[in-house]
Amino acid sequence: DPKAITCGVEIIQQGKTAFFKARGLYEGKGVVSASEIQGVFQAFERMQGMGKASEQFLVEEGEVGEEFSYYALVDGKNVLCLKSAQDNKRIFDDDKGDMTGGMGAHAPALITQGLEEKIEEEIVRRTVEGLIKEETPYTGWLYVGGMVLPNKELKVIEFNSRLGDPECHVLLPGIQNKYLDLVEAALAQRLDQVKLVQDDLSRICIIGASLGYPGSYEKGKRVTIDYDNLPAGTHVLSAGIGMNERGEFVTIGGRIFSVVAEAKTIIEAMALGYQAMECCQVEGGFQSRSDIGL
Ligand code: GLY
Numbered sequence: 256d257p258k259a260i261t262c263g264v265e266i267i268q269q270g271k272t273a274f275f276k277a278r279g280l281y282e283g284k285g286v287v288s289a290s291e292i293q294g295v296f297q298a299f300e301r302m303q304g305m306g307k308a309s310e311q312f313l314v315e316e317g318e319v320g321e322e323f324s325y326y327a328l329v330d331g332k333n334v335l336c337l338k339s340a341q342d343n344k345r346i347f348d349d350d351k352g353d354m355t356g357g358m359g360a361h362a363p364a365l366i367t368q369g370l371e372e373k374i375e376e377e378i379v380r381r382t383v384e385g386l387i388k389e390e391t392p393y394t395g396w397l398y399v400g401g402m403v404l405p406n407k408e409l410k411v412i413e414f415n416s417r418l419g420d421p422e423c424h425v426l427l428p429g430i431q432n433k434y435l436d437l438v439e440a441a442l443a444q445r446l447d448q449v450k451l452v453q454d455d456l457s458r459i460c461i462i463g464a465s466l467g468y469p470g471s472y473e474k475g476k477r478v479t480i481d482y483d484n485l486p487a488g489t490h491v492l493s494a495g496i497g498m499n500e501r502g503e504f505v506t507i508g509g510r511i512f513s514v515v516a517e518a519k520t521i522i523e524a525m526a527l528g529y530q531a532m533e534c535c536q537v538e539g540g541f542q543s544r545s546d547i548g549l
Contacts, residue, residue, distance in 0.1 A: 262314040263298065264292055266315075267291060267292050267294075271317055272316070272317035273289045273294075273315075274287070274314070275287045275288070275289070275302050275314055277309035277312050278311040279307055279311075281305050318404060320403050321366045322412065323339050323340070323364045323403065324341065324399070325339045325340075325378070326398055326419070326426065327397045327399075328396055328397075329396075330394055330440065330441040330443075331387070331393065332383065332392065332444065332447075333444070334446065336375050336379060337451075337453065338364075339362065339367040339371065340360055340362035340419070340425055340426055341362075342357045342359075342421065343358045343359045343546075344357055345358070347544065348545055353469050353470070354469070355509075356420065356509070356510055357419075357420055357422075358462045358464065359459065359460055359461045359544055360422045360424060360547070361458065361548045362422065362426050362457070362458050365521075370403065370407070370409065374399065378411055382397065382414065394442065394444075395441070396416065396418050398417060400419075421460045421513055424458075425458035425515065428517065429517075430451070431452035431454060432452055437449065457520055457521045457524050458515060459515070459516055459524045459525055460513050460514065460515045461514045461516075461532055461544070462494075462544075463511045463512045463514070463541045463542075464511060464542050465542075466540055473506075474505070475506065476506045476537050476539050477505055477537070477538040478538075479504070480512070480534060480536075481534040486527050486531055488527050489517075493512055494511060494512055495509060496511060511537060525549075528547070
């Protein structure tokens, strides 16, 4: 469709990067960017080469800003919003290297401080109302993947109908209500009668991943967690850990475990979290980021 090319070219002419996104699934590789006009044609060809996944695709302008994750429990009409969080998706410190399933998270996110009401009103509630108008009301966790631009403007990047990983590790422990009470209230469409109570602690989560991840990596490496010496305010969650025939805990995935630490401030949570990482060992070593929370 020549309109797709025109649209991409117009974005370049505004001095921005154009992104082409396949509508269907393409193993996480369905996005192509172009920052010059020639690149638009190449991106268009790449879309054509993706077969069914890109029978329809989106052309949109790239934005530069800081990402945040925001979650609302929705009962079709009423919403309860959690604090915001941030994921750290790149494999290396300073957000360098390949994308991963998430190398760590922290909450609350400083980038959205003072913008919470705006996010709730202008993004979450408008979306929920829009879904009602379209006669497809939504019940469940609504996940807003958003961005704060340098001028504090808010942009929506994506919506998911689930919680985020690893953000939920730093958000769910802060909820003081009984989780099942929240779920039941959402299902019974009575979230307007519930007061969501969240503690005022800060949390970080640091992921320990197999060497080589997110590329190829070996499995079957012994995992040892020294639970007795974990500092107070920390816990370890298993992810890619299984048991071998000798009954030993071994790696079975790329992201092996996550350490979650809570404290009054992010800085204190970081100190505890990285101390707890010292209690985790993987045969042959593992990789983790050293800047989660910064
Ligand atoms: N934190 C990214 C995701 O759950 O999709």
